[in-house]
Amino acid sequence: MSDKSHDPNQMTGAAMIVRALIDHGVKDIFGYPGGAVLPIYDEIFQQSEVQHILVRHEQGAGHAAEGYARSTGKPGVVVVTSGPGATNMVTPLTDALMDSIPLVCITGQVPTHLIGNDAFQECDTVGITRPCTKHNWLVRDVNDLAKVLHEAFYVATSGRPGPVLVDVPKDVQFATGTYHPPRKSDVHRSYAPRVKGDATQIRKAVALLANAKRPVIYSGGGVINSGPEATKLLRELVEVTGFPITSTLMGLGAYPASGKNWLGMLGMHGTYEANMTMHDCDVMLCVGARFDDRITGRVDAFSPGSKKIHIDIDPSSINKNIRVDVPIIGDCGNILGDILQVFKAEAKKPDIKAWWQQIAQWRARNSLFYKKSNDVILPQYAIQRLFELTRGRDTYITTEVGQHQMWAAQFFGFEEPHRWMTSGGLGTMGYGLPAAVGVQVAHPDSLVIDIAGDASVQMTIQEMSTAVQYELPIKIFILNNQYMGMVRQWQQLLHGNRLSHSYSEALPDFVKLAEAYGGVGIRAHKPADLDGAIKEMISVKRPVLFDCRVAALENCFPMIPSGKAHNEMLLPEQANDEATATAFAGGKALV
Amino acid sequence: MNQPASAYFIEDRHDPNETHTLAVLVQNEPGVLARVIGLFSGRGYNIESLTVSETESQKHLSRITIVTTGTPMVIEQIKHQLDRMIPVYRVVDMTLTKRSxxxxxxxxxxxxxxxxxxxxxxxxxxxxxxxxxxxxxxxxxxxxxxxxxxxxxxxxxxxxxxxxxxxxxxxxxxxxxxxx
Incomplete structure (x- = not known):
């Protein structure tokens, strides 16, 4: 035993946790202390390699870590206590699972001898988070801790990325055991995600692409998750083939919005040209997207005449919602590289001039049209001005969820990946503000803007205090229409205009609220004041709440009504009361 | 079907259900059965029968045999969803092999x-x-x-x-x- 005391790998469980973070190159973590993690916080206190950001609510830590992860491509790390600390993490874990974001969450747990006794701040953390993590572990022996922590990082970041959770009882944090640095054998032998695509399938895909008359590329968040190489290859593929490209909400920025082959986003609030191109195409190449129900519209009428190629690292994404003809399982970047290689060697750019002419006609419908006003700020106009005035800057955008999110996706042009952080799958109101905190921690000198709604932003507004404490100059740009706009839009369209609880009664004065937190409040009422106010917001080097008062009843178009196909979009100029009533005709049901 | 006014598209499903027997080889570790059962209840799949026991104790391997019903697309989903779980080694559709x-x-x-x-x-x-x-x-x-x-x-x-x-x-x- 005596020589063991000099072994530098002998340490407490709490020390192992901090040591593992350092070994995995973690610089910043987000968390909130509590009884069951005090030994870990004691270790954090006694070192300076890992910076801890204290949030105001554990959900904020989770979303901040998500923003951090999505803007850097590195895993986000969270430390929270047992019981309520863990249950408050359920929303961000689920959010990260839906959007494939690598998170490593470490939770404290009551001492092992108390587990199952309904002890103070006890909950079944691994049970509760089992369906909302890619994998989770309860560590009962300090000598298993190093292996589990290393495996946790590997599982979170490899294959289809996702959140993982390691639950560490307090006695395990106190106990001394043997640490080891990361090594290959730390990982389950049963976990081996496939990276390389099947060569036969790749040849089949290239044959389809080379003979396409009406092709489209439909890319998703998987391209961004795969890394910078995948983005580069996607752009090259578009260049080499000359094909039109659209993207999901999660995939914005992989292909630049200013690129000549860009159709805009597709789906429920996508552009007319993107959805029509999807509907009428003869060959569809889906890269790292999952045919989500916001994308497909009516599934039995989804792109009826096309051969579909689907690249995804997760076999369970294949044939889940839409049957595809050529599935290719593996990493997007890897497979795009192989497709390009075969295409360049064996095929030439197909002649699709007629297809582009057709697309030009759809584009001419100008589906993102809105009526400008000199008296009142239209929310679309506000986003356009924000985009123009931040152009050329090193800008990151986060959003909450609702109309403002869709307008941001429609009107803010993203040129690069990792610049757009939004809650896509889960649709978590309250995501954007803490996500902005995380992005700003990762990129202290960049301009980080949360495009928010007046309702969403109040769900996690307390993180303003975090931003002030760490001098994170995030900008919260609130499109304030005094409604839960998307809820109201659906009530108008589907529920006889009965606006049940969708009005933001008793809104706080956001300018005063900003000041109360020690930030800066800015308000704009008139279109003429908007540019000046946005410039002021950009120049302020402190956290800002920007109260942008916008037209209250503006709705988000174009739109695929429920139960309709891509070619049955409701365009803005058609969105009068009569047309919407017809488009949404049908029975009544609550889903 | 007349679509109700809803934010979701509600699909008519006409594919006939099939019954399949799946053999799942897993790492025998705490919570592994809960993961498998949770997948079925969470995603709305059926379990007609479930049998579990450790089969190779040195390697800590357990074999789970599940009889399930669903449309061919659902059965395919179930297999992929099981296969992507971290402690799952293999999933074999015993019904498809026709030799079980x-x-x-x-x-x-x-x-x-x-x-x-x-x-x-x-x-x-x-x-x-x-x-x-x-x-x-x-x-x-x-x-x-x-x-x-x-x-x-x-x-x-x-x-x-x-x-x-x-x-x-x-x-x-x-x-x-x-x-x-």
Whole structure:
């Protein structure tokens, strides 16, 4: 035993946790202390390699870590206590699972001898988070801790990325055991995600692409998750083939919005040209997207005449919602590289001039049209001005969820990946503000803007205090229409205009609220004041709440009504009361 | 179907359901069964039968045999969803291999006297069920076979004084020299 005391790998469980973070190159973590993690916080206190950001609510830590992860491509790390600390993490874990974001969450747990006794701040953390993590572990022996922590990082970041959770009882944090640095054998032998695509399938895909008359590329968040190489290859593929490209909400920025082959986003609030191109195409190449129900519209009428190629690292994404003809399982970047290689060697750019002419006609419908006003700020106009005035800057955008999110996706042009952080799958109101905190921690000198709604932003507004404490100059740009706009839009369209609880009664004065937190409040009422106010917001080097008062009843178009196909979009100029009533005709049901 | 006013598209599903037996080889670690069952309940899949036991104790391997029903697309989803779980080594669709043997064991308690008792014993003999417990007014039979055979035996025992049944659920293995 005596020589063991000099072994530098002998340490407490709490020390192992901090040591593992350092070994995995973690610089910043987000968390909130509590009884069951005090030994870990004691270790954090006694070192300076890992910076801890204290949030105001554990959900904020989770979303901040998500923003951090999505803007850097590195895993986000969270430390929270047992019981309520863990249950408050359920929303961000689920959010990260839906959007494939690598998170490593470490939770404290009551001492092992108390587990199952309904002890103070006890909950079944691994049970509760089992369906909302890619994998989770309860560590009962300090000598298993190093292996589990290393495996946790590997599982979170490899294959289809996702959140993982390691639950560490307090006695395990106190106990001394043997640490080891990361090594290959730390990982389950049963976990081996496939990276390389099947060569036969790749040849089949290239044959389809080379003979396409009406092709489209439909890319998703998987391209961004795969890394910078995948983005580069996607752009090259578009260049080499000359094909039109659209993207999901999660995939914005992989292909630049200013690129000549860009159709805009597709789906429920996508552009007319993107959805029509999807509907009428003869060959569809889906890269790292999952045919989500916001994308497909009516599934039995989804792109009826096309051969579909689907690249995804997760076999369970294949044939889940839409049957595809050529599935290719593996990493997007890897497979795009192989497709390009075969295409360049064996095929030439197909002649699709007629297809582009057709697309030009759809584009001419100008589906993102809105009526400008000199008296009142239209929310679309506000986003356009924000985009123009931040152009050329090193800008990151986060959003909450609702109309403002869709307008941001429609009107803010993203040129690069990792610049757009939004809650896509889960649709978590309250995501954007803490996500902005995380992005700003990762990129202290960049301009980080949360495009928010007046309702969403109040769900996690307390993180303003975090931003002030760490001098994170995030900008919260609130499109304030005094409604839960998307809820109201659906009530108008589907529920006889009965606006049940969708009005933001008793809104706080956001300018005063900003000041109360020690930030800066800015308000704009008139279109003429908007540019000046946005410039002021950009120049302020402190956290800002920007109260942008916008037209209250503006709705988000174009739109695929429920139960309709891509070619049955409701365009803005058609969105009068009569047309919407017809488009949404049908029975009544609550889903 | 008339679509209701909803944010979701509600699909009519007409594909016929199929029954499949899946063999799942997993790392035997805490929570692994909860993961598998949670997947089925969370995603709305059916479990008709579930059998679990450690099969290779040195390697900490357990084998889970699941009988499930669903449309072909759902069955395919179930296999992929199982396969992507971290502690799952392999998922084999025993129904698709068409070369698998399925067995179940049941213990069937029957209470009765006179002619019923004699008849129960006679049927048990015909089904190759063994008597593993007897009193002057009852038997416990042990029967193995595929699910249909056991269902049939239980149905026959019902009018003869069936008291209770304990079944193991289905275990399945492939024919021939190869392992899964």
């Amino acid at each position: 043997i399925e067995r179940e064991l049941a213990m069937v308690k029957v209470r009765g006297q006179g002619e019923h008792r004699v008849e129960a014993l006679r049927l048990a003999d015909a089904f190759r069920a063994r008597v593993i417990d007897a009193t002057t007014e009852s038997f416990v039979f042990e029967i193995t076979g595929n699910t249909d055979k056991i269902n049939q035996f239980i149905d026959l025992m019902r009018p003869l004084g069936l008291v209770e049944v304990s079944r193991t659920g289905v275990a399945a293995i492939g024919r021939g020299p190869e392992g899964m």
